[in-house]
Amino acid sequence: MSAHQPIKSPITGRESIDDLDEPQAVLAQFYRAFNNRDLALMAENWEDSADVAMDNPLGGIKRG
Numbered sequence: 001m002s003a004h005q006p007i008k009s010p011i012t013g014r015e016s017i018d019d020l021d022e023p024q025a026v027l028a029q030f031y032r033a034f035n036n037r038d039l040a041l042m043a044e045n046w047e048d049s050a051d052v053a054m055d056n057p058l059g060g061i062k063r064g
Helices: 023-035 039-045
Strands: 053-056 060-063
Antiparallel strands (some): 053 060
């Protein structure tokens, strides 16, 4: 997938996750964990560093 092409369909977590070096695959893994309430998979997906930022419309921006 080219970095310049927008994704035209929603990412749900049901996608094939072949290469976690691809940003779309990582996003699919996040939604797979989120939608299935899989905290272990979520922990694998989340980087524990000060560089991380999450923007949630209900909870605001969280860092670290």
